[in-house]
Amino acid sequence: MALTLYYLSGSPYAWRVWLVLEHKRIAYELKNMSYDAGDFKSPAFRALNPRQRVPVIVDNGFALYESAAIVEYLEDKQPGEPRLFSNEVRERAVQRRMVREADQYFATALEHLVEAVLFTPKESWSDERIAKAYGDLKQELALWETMISGDYLAGSLSAADFTLFPEIALVQRIGKRKPDLLTSDFTGPKISAWMERMQALPVIQKTWPPHWRE
Numbered sequence: 556m557a558l559t560l561y562y563l564s565g566s567p568y569a570w571r572v573w574l575v576l577e578h579k580r581i582a583y584e585l586k587n588m589s590y591d592a593g594d595f596k597s598p599a600f601r602a603l604n605p606r607q608r609v610p611v612i613v614d615n616g617f618a619l620y621e622s623a624a625i626v627e628y629l630e631d632k633q634p635g636e637p638r639l640f641s642n643e644v645r646e647r648a649v650q651r652r653m654v655r656e657a658d659q660y661f662a663t664a665l666e667h668l669v670e671a672v673l674f675t676p677k678e679s680w681s682d683e684r685i686a687k688a689y690g691d692l693k694q695e696l697a698l699w700e701t702m703i704s705g706d707y708l709a710g711s712l713s714a715a716d717f718t719l720f721p722e723i724a725l726v727q728r729i730g731k732r733k734p735d736l737l738t739s740d741f742t743g744p745k746i747s748a749w750m751e752r753m754q755a756l757p758v759i760q761k762t763w764p765p766h767w768r769e
């Protein structure tokens with residue numbers, strides 16, 4: 556039985572898992588979820604994830620949620636090249652640290668921005684709330700600017716890159732909804748170059764959120 560990924564277009568967490576499946580060339584089937592159709596509230600989905608969030612994978616009857624845990628599971632299930640974590644112990648530790656940092660700090664501020672812009676009707680937008688979330692994200696990225704050491708966040712292309720890229724891409728997407736949001740200093744030169752490098756990867760092109768292409 557193929558592995559199924561419960562997916563929502565535009566979710567940075569679901570995108571991470573899709574990227575990893577493609578990168579590791581693991582066969583999968585995508586199940587597109589819809590808020591409007593009530594998919595998240597269905598008893599069947601709740602049985603897979605009581606938190607009612609994507610991503611969820613079901614691998615031959617084994618259901619798992621939380622994107623970072625799914626990424627580690629996929630690496631454990633199919634170890635070896637192409638790897639998601641370095642086989643050098645310290646580099647692997649830094650990659651794991653970055654996954655946690657992206658989820659704990661960047662994604663928390665990102666969720667505030669999503670709430671403030673995407674989930675709030677335009678007429679009720681609070682400039683103060685939006686500026687706070689945006690400022691936190693910018694401050695976070697100033698730190699990442701000092702952390703990136705080469706072409707990728709830490710050593711070769713890894714789970715760290717597949718975690719942070721979709722999160723920053725979502726901020727850029729929110730900038731399309733609110734054109735005065737993004738300032739030219741949002742990402743420094745190193746993170747800007749890394750974003751471009753990432754965006755050029757075939758795996759990113761292939762998994763670009765479908766509704767962002769429209």
Ligand SMILES: N[C@@H](CCC(=O)N[C@@H](CS)C(=O)NCC(=O)O)C(=O)O
Pocket residue numbers: 563565566567568595607608609610620621622623
């Ligand atoms: N920590 C979770 C976050 C998952 C998450 O928040 N997913 C959002 C989409 S971006 C979701 O499914 N939200 C559904 C809802 O809140 O009803 C992960 O990494 O998998």
